[in-house]
Amino acid sequence: xxxxxxxxxxxxxxxxxxxxxxxxxxxxxxxxxxxxxxxxxxxxxxxxxxxxxxxxxxxxxxxxxxxxxxxxxxxxxxxxxxxxxxxxxxxxxxxxxxxxxxxxxxxxxxxxxxxxxxxxxxxxxxxxxxxxxxxxxxxxxxxxxxxxxxxxxxxxxxxxxxxxxxxxxxxxxxxxxxxxxxxxxxxxxxxxxxxxxxxxxxxxxxxxxxxxxxxxxxxxxxxxxxxxxxxxxxxxx
Numbered sequence: 001x002x003x004x005x006x007x008x009x010x011x012x013x014x015x016x017x018x019x020x021x022x023x024x025x026x027x028x029x030x031x032x033x034x035x036x037x038x039x040x041x042x043x044x045x046x047x048x049x050x051x052x053x054x055x056x057x058x059x060x061x062x063x064x065x066x067x068x069x070x071x072x073x074x075x076x077x078x079x080x081x082x083x084x085x086x087x088x089x090x091x092x093x094x095x096x097x098x099x100x101x102x103x104x105x106x107x108x109x110x111x112x113x114x115x116x117x118x119x120x121x122x123x124x125x126x127x128x129x130x131x132x133x134x135x136x137x138x139x140x141x142x143x144x145x146x147x148x149x150x151x152x153x154x155x156x157x158x159x160x161x162x163x164x165x166x167x168x169x170x171x172x173x174x175x176x177x178x179x180x181x182x183x184x185x186x187x188x189x190x191x192x193x194x195x196x197x198x199x200x201x202x203x204x205x206x207x208x209x210x211x212x213x214x215x216x217x218x219x220x221x222x223x224x225x226x227x228x229x230x231x232x233x234x235x236x237x
Contacts, residue, residue, distance in 0.1 A: 009035075009112045012103045016040070016164055019103055021112060035079060035114055039164070047114050050081040052193060052217040052230035053155060057085035059215060060151045060191040061092075063234055069093040073149040073183070075137030076156040077104050080115040082193075086153070087122055087129055095130050096149075098137040100156075100165075105132055138168045141180040148185040155193040159231075160201035172201050177208040177235075184236075192233040201233065209235035 005025040012019050017040035026032045026048075034048040057072075064070065068091040074083050077099035086095045099105050107113050108120070122130045137156060157163040160172040170176040177190075184190060190209070194201075197214075205212045213234040221228040 005033075010103065010107060014039075014101050014103055016101070019101065021107055037079065045078050047079055047081075049219055049221065049228070050079075051219050052232060053078070053081040054085040055215070055217050056153055056155060056191050056193050056232055057082055057089070057151075059213075059232065059234060060153060060189045061086075061089055063189045063213070063236060064150055064187060066187060067091075067150075070150040071147075071185070072096070073098065073137075073152045075141075075152070075154040076100075077108065077132065078155060079113050080108065080119050082153055082155050083130065084115050084119060086151075087119075093129065097130070097132045098135050098140055099132065100134075100136050102134050105134055108132070136167055138171045141171060141183055142176065143179075145183040148183055149188060150185050151189050151191065152180070152183060153191045153193075157194075159194040159196040160192070160198040161196070172198075172204065174204045174207045177204055181208060187236070189234060189236045191235075194231045194233065197231050198233075205233060205235045210237050211235065 007023045008020065009023055010021040020038045023033055023035050026034060034046055036046045037044045070092045072086045072092055072095045074086065074095060074097040077083065077097050083095055083097050086092050108116050119130060137154065157168055171180060180190065202214060215232045216229045217232060218227055218229045
């Protein structure tokens, strides 16, 4: 029996538990290598399936149909696919990514993730469009806005009901969303990634925003020969 080629790129402690970045060849698809992140020895994300992360940005921009020079705030760097999708839009003037874990930012700087070269090159232009800030996106949105954004894209927790830490609890309530809304510019869109539905969160969004859209993104997970659905929540005035 052949063995999967597995390389541990980084294994580090974090406030949320042991954090691992690994690269492996798929046994079912020889020659195909994927980069994965685990947290507390549980699977967190993969470069193999990034459809929903990219749709999060695409749909937010489709909803925000007016104007260009958009300013985008991304909560969570991860492997960079949401940020990259935002940068691919010629309507976007700047993308700020807020990432809690400095280790994740360091992985990008050291070229350990698949999008390192592409994202780093966007920071080296004469007019860089990408800014990466170390911090807590939920604390940022719970405070008064220093600036306002045309789109705020959140891809941090597993779901509104299954969170990685405690700081995000209030964000998913009507009161938390009311505060977060102040960080949106007129016509701005709030978008949240989730791996599961959440009726309580949907209700909270409806309480605060005039318009709410919930979009499932289904794809075929070839590793387990099953369909998988992620859920995207969008809200705007």
